[in-house]
Amino acid sequence: KKPKTKRSKRFLESRAPKLTENVKTAMIMKGGNTSQTVTQALKDIYSLKKPNAVLYKKKNITRPFEDSTSLEFFSKKSDCSLFLFGSHNKKRPNNLIFGRLFDFHVLDMIELGIEKYVSLSEIKTSKCPEGTKPMLVFAGEAFDVDNDLKRLKSLLLDFFRGPTVPAVRLAGLEHILHFTALDGKIYMRSYRCLLKKSGCRTPRIELEEIGPSFDFVMRRTHLASDDLYKLAHRQPKALKPKKKKNISHDAFGTKFGRVHMQKQDLSKLQTRKMKGLRKRKGGVDSTEDEAAAAPKQVKVES
Amino acid sequence: MAACSVEQLLAKAEAEEAEKLNSITVKKELDLEFDIGNLLAFDKNRVEVAVFRQQKKDEFLLALARDNTQLLINEIWKQPTERVEEAIVAKLPDPVTPLPREKPPPKAKPPTKWEQFAKLKGIQKKKKTNLVWDETAKEWRRRWGYKRVNDGTKEWLIEVPETADPNEDQFAKRVKAKKERVAKNEFNRLKNIARAQKGKAPGLGLTPKAQQSKDELARAVSVAKSSTASVGRFQDRLPKEKPPKNTGKKRKFEPLIGNFSNEKQKQLELLQVMDSKKPKMDITKAVNKQMREEDREEAAAKYKKGAGKRGRKGNMPGKGKGKGGKGKGGKGRAGGGGGKGRAGGGGGGGKKRSKPGKK
Numbered sequence: 001k002k003p004k005t006k007r008s009k010r011f012l013e014s015r016a017p018k019l020t021e022n023v024k025t026a027m028i029m030k031g032g033n034t035s036q037t038v039t040q041a042l043k044d045i046y047s048l049k050k051p052n053a054v055l056y057k058k059k060n061i062t063r064p065f066e067d068s069t070s071l072e073f074f075s076k077k078s079d080c081s082l083f084l085f086g087s088h089n090k091k092r093p094n095n096l097i098f099g100r101l102f103d104f105h106v107l108d109m110i111e112l113g114i115e116k117y118v119s120l121s122e123i124k125t126s127k128c129p130e131g132t133k134p135m136l137v138f139a140g141e142a143f144d145v146d147n148d149l150k151r152l153k154s155l156l157l158d159f160f161r162g163p164t165v166p167a168v169r170l171a172g173l174e175h176i177l178h179f180t181a182l183d184g185k186i187y188m189r190s191y192r193c194l195l196k197k198s199g200c201r202t203p204r205i206e207l208e209e210i211g212p213s214f215d216f217v218m219r220r221t222h223l224a225s226d227d228l229y230k231l232a233h234r235q236p237k238a239l240k241p242k243k244k245k246n247i248s249h250d251a252f253g254t255k256f257g258r259v260h261m262q263k264q265d266l267s268k269l270q271t272r273k274m275k276g277l278r279k280r281k282g283g284v285d286s287t288e289d290e291a292a293a294a295p296k297q298v299k300v301e302s
Numbered sequence: 303m304a305a306c307s308v309e310q311l312l313a314k315a316e317a318e319e320a321e322k323l324n325s326i327t328v329k330k331e332l333d334l335e336f337d338i339g340n341l342l343a344f345d346k347n348r349v350e351v352a353v354f355r356q357q358k359k360d361e362f363l364l365a366l367a368r369d370n371t372q373l374l375i376n377e378i379w380k381q382p383t384e385r386v387e388e389a390i391v392a393k394l395p396d397p398v399t400p401l402p403r404e405k406p407p408p409k410a411k412p413p414t415k416w417e418q419f420a421k422l423k424g425i426q427k428k429k430k431t432n433l434v435w436d437e438t439a440k441e442w443r444r445r446w447g448y449k450r451v452n453d454g455t456k457e458w459l460i461e462v463p464e465t466a467d468p469n470e471d472q473f474a475k476r477v478k479a480k481k482e483r484v485a486k487n488e489f490n491r492l493k494n495i496a497r498a499q500k501g502k503a504p505g506l507g508l509t510p511k512a513q514q515s516k517d518e519l520a521r522a523v524s525v526a527k528s529s530t531a532s533v534g535r536f537q538d539r540l541p542k543e544k545p546p547k548n549t550g551k552k553r554k555f556e557p558l559i560g561n562f563s564n565e566k567q568k569q570l571e572l573l574q575v576m577d578s579k580k581p582k583m584d585i586t587k588a589v590n591k592q593m594r595e596e597d598r599e600e601a602a603a604k605y606k607k608g609a610g611k612r613g614r615k616g617n618m619p620g621k622g623k624g625k626g627g628k629g630k631g632g633k634g635r636a637g638g639g640g641g642k643g644r645a646g647g648g649g650g651g652g653k654k655r656s657k658p659g660k661k
Binding site: 016017018019021022024081100101102103104107133134135136137138139140141143144153154157158161164165166167168169170171173176178180182183187189191193195198199200201202203204205206207209213229231232233234235236 | 321326340344347348364374376378379386391394400404
């Protein structure tokens with residue numbers, strides 16, 4: 001559709017595909033039936049992800065694992081590429097589905113069941129301001145070994161990391177999200193870190209639990225096929241760092257390059273002076289010497 | 303005395319240093335993997351499940367988180383810092399972990415006619431200021447747009463040039479010229495857009511290629527011939543050119559109730575062919591034709607495969623095309639055989655006389 005005003009044109013441009021993309025926004029929605037736990041959990045995650053999230057109030061009677069068309073429609077309308085779908089039924093109590101989309105089609109979906117949940121309001125400590133970029137820590141070798149957990153790690157990273165910034169204020173590193181994969185479960189804890197004085201420049205960390213704490217168990221997954229995953233990772237060529245010609249690095253990190261010089265006048269080169277070969281004012285002997293010496297010189301210098 | 307006190311001092315200083323570093327060092331079996339651009343740390347160390355189950359979970363997790371955070375903070379503090387408006391800021395490197403994009407990368411737009419010309423000539427874009435000083439109004443006016451500096455249509459006095467007709471309205475002339483320029487600009491803009499979107503190939507044989515087969519050339523000729531106002535009805539033919547085969551209509555049906563004698567004749571011929579022992583289809587001819595067609599298909603597939611491999615990797619066009627070609631060929635063959643059979647001996651007869659060889 002053609003934009004008629006500058007404002008609509010700017011709006012469409014912000015939604016168009018770009019070289020460096022915007023921050024991923026998340027849409028948080030409820031399913032046909034939700035329990036108190038699930039609604040509270042959705043609200044808490046919304047507050048973690050503010051302002052890059054939209055929380056839908058109404059219930060949507062869809063099943064993401066069977067039919068993802070309504071999700072794709074919502075993502076197209078609100079320009080969100082991450083979603084969180086909460087539902088509750090007898091077979092799958094307290095269910096959260098984390099997912100992401102590529103080109104408005106579902107890429108990955110992972111279903112997590114909440115086994116234990118402590119909400120933000122239950123933990124009575126002062127909270128971090130909203131919009132702080134959190135530090136993320138994943139613990140547990142399972143995150144590296146199990147394929148599903150690897151994708152879950154990438155999905156959670158995508159979900160919770162904020163905008164990509166070139167620099168960060170050192171005093172503002174307050175919020176930390178810690179995920180541990182142990183014993184078949186995934187524990188998510190959210191802490192506020194206090195920077196205490198230590199003897200040296202780097203401070204000592206003390207942690208204080210603030211945020212919601214979840215004990216998840218992994219249920220169903222719908223992961224993207226390998227080629228779709230690869231397609232989603234394709235970066236445009238313009239983003240690749242420009243290679244400077246003539247500069248190469250060897251194994252030790254030494255920089256190598258080729259220096260091109262103009263042709264040099266070899267007779268005017270600064271070399272070690274041999275007194276005996278120097279030109280002298282004088283007679284035949286000396287000229288003979290010269291004559292003998294000169295070709296020698298020439299030979300040496302060429 | 304002095305010596306032992308110096309030693310004592312040194313030992314004390316060392317102990318103090320160790321203490322200081324103690325508070326921020328964390329002992330781990332395996333080093334963590336860091337991605338500072340994302341403020342991410344990954345701890346791969348094993349935790350004994352038995353140990354975990356014994357303790358209180360939250361305290362254990364808190365201790366683990368504290369250690370990992372300490373290591374991450376140590377790493378972040380190693381980054382170069384600078385002072386920005388009374389806050390110390392650490393510069394982060396680019397994120398390392400590959401994450402999928404939201405949308406596919408944008409396609410490069412093809413350059414417009416002007417851009418091509420400018421590139422050819424080496425013309426650079428010169429940045430111009432938006433406002434220009436207007437002497438007559440003694441203020442800053444826009445270079446283009448509303449209330450601009452040199453607006454030709456807004457002049458209150460136009461001298462009539464000597465060559466012009468004295469009754470001509472010069473103001474109207476200027477307005478008309480402006481309208482024409484605007485229309486031309488719009489037209490060129492649309493042409494640029496059309497050129498940018500034009501990815502559609504005009505059709506087989508219509509774009510000149512290096513090696514064109516006989517069919518493609520014939521099709522090109524027929525398309526060119528029929529692209530006249532009277533759809534090729536009055537086009538002269540070359541001396542040896544054959545009249546065009548009806549490529550549009552695939553089947554022509556006789557009218558239901560027309561020529562009775564013709565119909566009678568046709569039915570009698572049909573009965574005659576069914577009676578005769580001679581087969582309607584020449585088997586050797588059919589087999590040869592099929593073999594030739596298969597060879598041609600193989601050659602085409604090989605060529606396409608070679609070109610596809612050398613070019614972009616993606617879906618395999620060779621495979622798809624091969625499949626489509628084979629399907630078409632199969633259908634064509636069946637159609638050809640069936641048609642021949644039907645014309646002579648009816649549907650049943652044609653089906654029985656199936657082609658020997660590969661199906």
